[in-house]
Amino acid sequence: MNQEKILNFFGLLLIMFGVSFAIPLLVAVFYEESLVAVFGSGMSLLIALGFLCWFLTKDNEQELSLSDGFVITVLFWIVLSVSGSIPFILFGFSVVDSFFESMSGITTTGATVFAGLDELPKSLLIYRQLLQWLGGMGLIVLAIAVMPLLGIGGGQLFKTQTPGPMSEQRLTPRITSTARALWSIYLVLTVLCVLAYRFAGMDYFDAVSHAFSTVSIGGFSTHDLSIGYYDSLSIEVVCIVFMLLSAMSFAVHYSAIYRKQVLKYFYDPELRFFISALIVILSLVCLSLISNNIEDPIRNGIFQTVSILTTTGFLTEEYSSWPTYVSFMLLVGAFIGACSGSVGGGIKSWRILIMLKHAYKQIFKIIHPDSINTIKLGKKVVDSNVSEAVWGFFSIYIISFMVLFLLVLATGLDFISAFSAVGACLNNLGPGLGEIASNYASVPSATKLILCFAMILGRLEIFTFLVVLMPAFWRR
Amino acid sequence: MKVVILGAGQVGGSLSANLSSNGYDVTVIDSNDEKLSDLDSRLDLRTVSGHASHPITLKRAGCDSDTILLALTNNDEVNIVSCQIAKETFAVKKTICRLSDSSYLNSFESFQDSIDIPISPEKDITDHLSQLIRHPGTNQIETFADGKVKLIAVKASKKGKLVGKELRNINDDMPNVETYVPVIYRKNKPIKPSGSTIIKENDELYFVTSAENIDLVVNEVQEDHSQHSRIFIVGGGKIGFNLAKDLESSFNVKLVERDKTRCKFLSEELERSIVLHGSGSDEDLLSSENIDQTDVFCALTNDDEANIMSSFLAKKLGAKKTMILVNNISYMDIIPKRFIDNVIAPYRLTISLVMQDLREADFAQDVLLKMHSGAEAVEGVVHSNPFTSNFIGKPVFELPIPEEASIGAIVRDDKIMMPADDLMLNIDDHLIVFFTDKKAISEIENYFKEV
Numbered sequence: 001m002n003q004e005k006i007l008n009f010f011g012l013l014l015i016m017f018g019v020s021f022a023i024p025l026l027v028a029v030f031y032e033e034s035l036v037a038v039f040g041s042g043m044s045l046l047i048a049l050g051f052l053c054w055f056l057t058k059d060n061e062q063e064l065s066l067s068d069g070f071v072i073t074v075l076f077w078i079v080l081s082v083s084g085s086i087p088f089i090l091f092g093f094s095v096v097d098s099f100f101e102s103m104s105g106i107t108t109t110g111a112t113v114f115a116g117l118d119e120l121p122k123s124l125l126i127y128r129q130l131l132q133w134l135g136g137m138g139l140i141v142l143a144i145a146v147m148p149l150l151g152i153g154g155g156q157l158f159k160t161q162t163p164g165p166m167s168e169q170r171l172t173p174r175i176t177s178t179a180r181a182l183w184s185i186y187l188v189l190t191v192l193c194v195l196a197y198r199f200a201g202m203d204y205f206d207a208v209s210h211a212f213s214t215v216s217i218g219g220f221s222t223h224d225l226s227i228g229y230y231d232s233l234s235i236e237v238v239c240i241v242f243m244l245l246s247a248m249s250f251a252v253h254y255s256a257i258y259r260k261q262v263l264k265y266f267y268d269p270e271l272r273f274f275i276s277a278l279i280v281i282l283s284l285v286c287l288s289l290i291s292n293n294i295e296d297p298i299r300n301g302i303f304q305t306v307s308i309l310t311t312t313g314f315l316t317e318e319y320s321s322w323p324t325y326v327s328f329m330l331l332v333g334a335f336i337g338a339c340s341g342s343v344g345g346g347i348k349s350w351r352i353l354i355m356l357k358h359a360y361k362q363i364f365k366i367i368h369p370d371s372i373n374t375i376k377l378g379k380k381v382v383d384s385n386v387s388e389a390v391w392g393f394f395s396i397y398i399i400s401f402m403v404l405f406l407l408v409l410a411t412g413l414d415f416i417s418a419f420s421a422v423g424a425c426l427n428n429l430g431p432g433l434g435e436i437a438s439n440y441a442s443v444p445s446a447t448k449l450i451l452c453f454a455m456i457l458g459r460l461e462i463f464t465f466l467v468v469l470m471p472a473f474w475r476r
Numbered sequence: 477m478k479v480v481i482l483g484a485g486q487v488g489g490s491l492s493a494n495l496s497s498n499g500y501d502v503t504v505i506d507s508n509d510e511k512l513s514d515l516d517s518r519l520d521l522r523t524v525s526g527h528a529s530h531p532i533t534l535k536r537a538g539c540d541s542d543t544i545l546l547a548l549t550n551n552d553e554v555n556i557v558s559c560q561i562a563k564e565t566f567a568v569k570k571t572i573c574r575l576s577d578s579s580y581l582n583s584f585e586s587f588q589d590s591i592d593i594p595i596s597p598e599k600d601i602t603d604h605l606s607q608l609i610r611h612p613g614t615n616q617i618e619t620f621a622d623g624k625v626k627l628i629a630v631k632a633s634k635k636g637k638l639v640g641k642e643l644r645n646i647n648d649d650m651p652n653v654e655t656y657v658p659v660i661y662r663k664n665k666p667i668k669p670s671g672s673t674i675i676k677e678n679d680e681l682y683f684v685t686s687a688e689n690i691d692l693v694v695n696e697v698q699e700d701h702s703q704h705s706r707i708f709i710v711g712g713g714k715i716g717f718n719l720a721k722d723l724e725s726s727f728n729v730k731l732v733e734r735d736k737t738r739c740k741f742l743s744e745e746l747e748r749s750i751v752l753h754g755s756g757s758d759e760d761l762l763s764s765e766n767i768d769q770t771d772v773f774c775a776l777t778n779d780d781e782a783n784i785m786s787s788f789l790a791k792k793l794g795a796k797k798t799m800i801l802v803n804n805i806s807y808m809d810i811i812p813k814r815f816i817d818n819v820i821a822p823y824r825l826t827i828s829l830v831m832q833d834l835r836e837a838d839f840a841q842d843v844l845l846k847m848h849s850g851a852e853a854v855e856g857v858v859h860s861n862p863f864t865s866n867f868i869g870k871p872v873f874e875l876p877i878p879e880e881a882s883i884g885a886i887v888r889d890d891k892i893m894m895p896a897d898d899l900m901l902n903i904d905d906h907l908i909v910f911f912t913d914k915k916a917i918s919e920i921e922n923y924f925k926e927v
Contacts, residue, residue, distance in 0.1 A: 370752045370761055372739040381744045 008057040014050030028123035105131030110219025110430030129212035136216025200234040219313030228316040247310035247338035313430025320437035345428025425454035483549035539566035613694040635699035644671035658910035666912035684884035704771035710756030711777035756786035768794030837924035856924035
């Protein structure tokens, strides 16, 4: 363990995070809000603290090791969530609420404890969106460049060839240049999204705010009614397009853009599976809505399915008021989650795909006892220890879900609210059903803390977090 | 002519036997002394022991500017290097190089300077097997004129439309199909047919026709065939693997392989084929995999006896058609035809390929049709020379050709023409000539010599 180097890294991270406060600060100045002091002091505090950490450790020349990767990945979310809650606390929210909101932002979950968003100062609103955008930015790099090295839940599949299931080499030989390439894609997507929203009819403030939370698959909005506030078809279309783009693997985007392999969009097995699952659930949802005489079944059905399956969590409709089996189907669909190397949450499509293929292999083996067959993702052979790891991941995921679900039930939530709250937080989705359909303001503080844990657990693909919690990890 | 053959394995061995009996001065190089002494004792040739790609070995084998080098070891790299050395250091006349790996074949321009003719026996066999499976009812399909003309062998069955009728009736059923029958084998004896020849059951007819009409022609002499759909392959070596890969997109393919590691490789490389671990002669395995529903059973291992026995078993268990590879030519005639429908001598194709390149006349193609009886078909290019000048512009029908030969088709400007009374001979015509005895080939070579 290289504590000094890690401290050094987080020193720099805090400085950068502090610098990013400039955006809400400028907004506060522009709209002449009283929060200038809040962001000003938050910014100086973070930069000072970051500088201190960095200065004390700047002479350390040691390299980071693999076990440092675990610590950094886990600390990344914890440090940012804690320091991200500072402006909320300074503004006057309770510590638990501030931490929940900050965690929900940084993990790009999008669950909010704030009711009455429309009345909040604009600088605070954009700060929430910014948290999601920064969380997404950290995630794409950690998810594509760092986490495969840790080999979590079969993640070693992407290890030798970090980017994604189909390409044969890493994106670039070095993590820093990979990060730069991925960030530029992320940045370009954000800029395009801002322009598209503006063009579709939002004002610049809302366009930027929503672009931040769309591209990061977050789902925070500046309005209580979320995207439904605008009641505009063109805004919904823009939103759907960018949610889908962000739910795709950034490695596929990279190949398409930098290597001119546009066909990867059609041949990536994970993406194909994700899109097919989406289409199946989409049709089921729309059919159910039509048969239940819900208003605008196609438009609402498509938007809500895309928003929840990509684990974004924007709303145009109270989907919790839909027939229970439809809303539960969507919630269960969110477990499938987005693609590997994207900013989405959930179990991730490739794991589900491997599990289905593995199950098919077992059945096939019963029909043809002498057969030898291999699981393949596209042309890539999936080693049997990868499929084992995927099944292991799945069972831990379900066990975690069950344990958290029981805990949340114990804090007094009803069945539907508890089930959906844990599902929505573990999958980094956001809004739930029942009591928490639009916000989490009414749930007890203990529940909020459990849900915070669920969010970070889901974001860290469970194992990363559990590894760091093991005494054996620290003792070796 | 001097020929140096590298490699005394299956390909090199069968080729050296064939060439030495055809009057070539053959030297065989191999590092395995046992194989060499075996060849030495059976055949009239010279053997040199040593590493095939070492210059000193090539020198000892007497490579010079009159030599033709055949690099036929099972190692592509050794073959490539030896061809380079032979070409650069010994300036041999011609190099023929065996390349098994398709990636070498695909980037052949890198070797153009040192290799004159690349050959790939495994690919030829795979293509041949694949064609037979894709055209049910055929016993043999040979390709001429870059794939435009096919020579096919079909056995007449009782229900065939043409059986019991005169050959001239063939165009009544299919007026638009151009076809020509150069020879009919009746009880393994060749007959040169005329329009009034009556087709009998079990006659083996050779047809010359264009590629798209194969199935129509087959239907003339056999009952209607449905397309094959279930293919069972035993042996996952290069040939079995390539065949499965070629067929798996349009057929249900099952592939049996003995070696578990190889099975793993096969299952990784093949998309839709079912890879089975076991032996082709395991009755339980065959019946649990529904051998009785199988349309074609192919035994493609390196072991002749295993191939023969497993197809006996498959036939007994209900496989509709069996096809096997047999390296030992002595087995060819004794294999009972009711158990095995198609016996393929794998290196017959290689020998054909090499032979066409060794001849002095301009043969675009030369195919051995029957390993044992010497039937052969050639595609020759007519050149202007003192001999042909007498015949240019004269009817093709009146050309003086030996008794054992018949002209099957003419390809002119990429068009196929069947021999008719009014067809005149032109320079650059490709003549496809059929021989019942290969000894007659030398008589017809005059048409195709360049000077």
